Amino acid sequence: MEALDLARWQFGITTVYHFMLVPLTIGLSTLVAIMQTAWVRTGNEKWLRLTKFYGKLLLINFALGVATGIVQEFQFGMNWSNYSRYVGDVFGAPLAMEALAAFFLESTFLGLWIFGWDRLSKKVHLATVWAFSIGSLMSAYFILAANSWMQHPVGAIYNEETGRAEMTDIWAVLTNNTTLVAFPHVIATAFLVAGTFVAGIGVWWMVKSVRANGDGPENTDASMYRTAARFGAVVMLIAGVGLLVTGDLQAKLMFKQQPIKMAAAEGLMNTEQPAAFSLLAIGNLAGNDPESVKHVLEIPGLTSYLATGDWDAPVTGINQLQEIYSERYGATTADGETIEYRPNLLVTYWSFRLMIGLAAFSAALALAILWVTRKKQVSGALWFKRLALVAIPMPFFASAFGWIFTEMGRQPFVVAPNPTGSDQILMMTMFGNSDSVSAGEVLTSMITFTVVYGVLGVFWFRLQKRYTSEGAPVIAPPPDDSDDEAGKPMSFAY
Template sequence: MDPVTLARWQFGITTVYHFFFVPITLSLSFIVAIFQSVWLRTRNLAYLRLTKFYGKLFLINFAMGVVTGIVQEFQFGMNWSDYSRFVGDIFGAPLALEALLAFFLESTFLGLWIFGWDRLKPKVHLATIWIVAVGTALSASFILAANAWMQNPVGFHIDQTQNRAELDSFLAVLTNPVFMATFPHTMTAAWLVGGGFVAGVAGWHLWRINRAGRLTEQAEDVNAFRWATKFGAWVLIFAGIGVSLSGDFQGKVMYQAQPMKMAAAEAAFTDGTEFSLLTICPVDKQSEEHCRAIKIPGLLSFLAHGNFTEPVPGIVTTQAEYERTMTPRLEQLYGPEVAQRVSRNFAPNIPVSYWTFRMMITLGMISVAIGVFMLLFLRKSKSGHQRLPRTRWWLAAFIALPLLPLFGNSMGWIFTEMGRQPWVVFGWMPTIAAVSPGVPAAQVLTSMIVFTLLYGSLAVVEVKLMLHYIRKGLPEDVQEPKVVEHDDEPLTFAY
């Protein structure tokens, strides 16, 4: 295997692994803040117990996200030095703001939230977790702005002497149409994960208590978990609506910025208007004569254009257009050898693009459906009794619920990044020109094995910690925090 393939595998493994923690952090920070706000308003200790229970799980996830996220920065210098040189002037501003503003905002106020239960006034303490939540959203926005520039470069010019991109307008980067579409889609998808996580964990506890026949002994826990389950289910439903609306907007923007990605997502070699629900097709042939597909007429046109009749260019048409417009630019920037190699096939991996797009949608829809059924089941029966889950079917649903939207998010990001290939910066820098020229394949392979083993070990630690504290359930003997009177009182670690 050549260094480019190995470097792509390493970046893919570490990035997808890191992204497992991102949507949970983005959503759970806000959910914990909501729980604490409800407690402060009602003074009902059940909400305080939920705050501390889910707050502990949030802290474990946040720590793992920070540890795994640091490696992403290292990889730019390790395996992608030419890429770093090309985009350095563009990425400097958003990544610096992400580190100096968003990350320090998160870490500083998260520390105040952890240690400030008996040091800060309740409203001030509540403000700290809300600032953490806002910080996570800001962090995501700056990272997504940088990624959106890779998908749709704007506000820059090429320095011909150094062959690198230089920033003309940071405002153009922050108002990039791809960023404006990606940010709400990513945030609502993260809330889909958070809702599934809250509902799944709380619902599992309801199932466990009911199966053990301890409804009377643990009545307070049942009431708290039942409320949390319904809350998570409502979050799932509203987030699902948000994902659908923002996804439709993002699809139209994606078509305008990267028409080949739209064609690859459909495995459509010829122009058409139909959306494929399922296609079995020999992707090495540039013809759809040999395909077997179930299609919805007009839906692809609606996703791309907003109407049901205008054809969407297929892979063959888009390939010809890319050859006409992009090959001369590649020859000028990287020489005829690189231009010829890239221009041979401007389409990404068709099976990966096709199936990850559909898996993303399917997993999200199943998650929302479970949330709807959960709400319907947990409503009061006609006799006025509270219905609680007991069968093993519900156990399977509660275990799957946090995982389905999480994997759906991952499929979405794999589609987004793989669908951009063969470009690392769409239209300007091919992936084969972005790797570090002096790093041999053996060195990349070694670092990939080390990181994979390290991440595997961290996964074991993460899963064990999460399962341990999930099984422990709501904290017992929770009292309303009392602010200390003297400065020399020791700090209390609340977890």
Template structure:
């Protein structure tokens, strides 16, 4: 293996690992804020205990996400210095905004939320968790804006004198059409992840008849959130597929193992093909499904891999512009499959608890719910693997290939050592994360006495600091 291959493996491993924490943080921050809002409005002590219990799990996950995310930005300078030199003027802008605006907002108000229970008025304290949640999700928007620019570069010009891409319109970067469809898709996916996590943790406690009222309430809330968010994932994913078909047709063609241009194209359920010859031996399809997904109409025309390859060679010069078709094809299907299973599990839970019914005494649903915690994480990870691998061989689509982005002064030994080192450190962090979460889950919510007394909501604008 060469420096390019090792650098790609390192970036892939650290990025996928980091993104395990991101969706849970995004979704759980809003759920915790929702429980605290319910407590502020109703003064029901169950909601206060909910807030503190799920808030503790949120903080563990948030801290681990921050630690693992720091490495991401360092890698641009370590392994991808040519990329940083070429697009740093553009790519650095939304990342700087994320650090100066969003991360400052979330970190500041999370600190106030942690230490402000007995020092801030309930109204002001409630505002801190909402501001932290807004900052967390705003942070995701800026990062997705940077990533979307790599998928669909806008608002820039190439300077022939310096050989660099230069920013001309930051508003175009922040309102990139790719960002506008990617952000809601990621956000809905985060709610599915957080909802599945709350359902699974609640199921573990309900099987043991621990804090039944508290965890039954949490389960009902999380079931509704997961079902609603799953619908949002499907709708935003459909919009994203249409944008992707227009901007990166090769990615969609690879995702469907579609080799030739086709009208009224079917959605492939299972295919066995010959990549070298550009054809399928077996292809089980849903008629018209791909045309509907990609174009919105049953008779829509979708470009195939072979035709796009010929067009790209004429446009960009000789080369292989196909991603790893098998990886794109199966990651796309598994992403959808795991997401559908999450939605079906939540629907089953809603059905079992319809019209105020209690959850069943039979533990089968609880066991499935605990196993189901992993489904959204798998769907999220596979979605990002598809997004990033499907763009290859481009780092910035249409203007910079991945092979041209790697650092010239780094050798194989250096990348190999850091690859092994980061992987081992991240493995250790995974063990720490799991142990901390399990310890917090087993200890359960605080009792009303242990949770402490908090002042009544202030009836007037006067605030007690």
């Protein structure tokens, strides 16, 4: 394999690994803040116990997310220096904002939240966790602004003298319409992940508690975990609706900006009117024989609706788009090789369906929770516990497949052209990697990072399992605000 192929593999491995942690941090930070708010407003100790319980799991996830995220930015300057040289003037701005504003806001207020339980007043301490949550959302926005510019470059011009893209309007970059639809979709995903996490663990503990101590009113632990499960279920349902709405908006915009990506997601080889949505396709999706792709199960007109809002609208196929792209951006490389603008059909087609299909486990769990725990009931059913355990990882995988689809579908571009822009800023992936980094060096670093990340993953799982298995702690509430705490040092709450 060449250095380019290995660099792509390394970036894909490290990015997917990192993003498995990101949505849980974003969503769970807000859910923990809501739990603590409920405790401050009601004084009910169950909310304090849940805050401490899920807060501890949040800290473990955040720590590993920070460690794995740092590697991402180093790769831009090492494996992808040509890309960084070309877009650094634009791409670096939102990344700097993420680091200077969002990350410092997150870290500072998370530290105050961790150490300030016995030192800060209830309301001030509550404000710190909300500030941390807001910082997480800001961080996500700036990162998505950078990624969305790669999907749809705006607010910049190409300088022929320097051979670089140069920013002309930072506001246009930050308010890119691609960002404005991607951000709510990603945040809804984060809440689906976090809601499933909270609900799944709540169900697991509720069933365990009922089987050990019965389902009587004296079993306060079962009642507490029922509250967590129902809270998570409500979050999942709201997030699910948000995903449907924002996903539809994102698909319609993507059909305009990157039509070949969405055609690949449908396995739509030739233009159709109306275009059906494929549920199952057979044939050589790997791309060697695209004409062999046949749709076995499909929903008539749905792809036309997803693309335009019209059930009878024509949708351009991959083969026709290949010709259009070749005419617009070039048919061959400098070496005379034909440029393949069709993304990997196997990856885009199935990652799009896995993104949608795996999220269905969260919907099943949410509906089961609301039904089984209706009228203040608790349950000790083993099937309920098993469903919870199966459902917990599914939205993690769904979000990962969503990003695989988004990034792989953009190929062969690392910066996709803006078909409506006056300046055609674009860069193909084959020209973005570093000239001075050899395949052996990339392979060495890829193996090293994969091993290190594997070890970190084991620690993450063991810590999550250990503290989840301990359950919500039995704790006394912090001292009243009226108590004299002057001079008392901060203490680590976990």
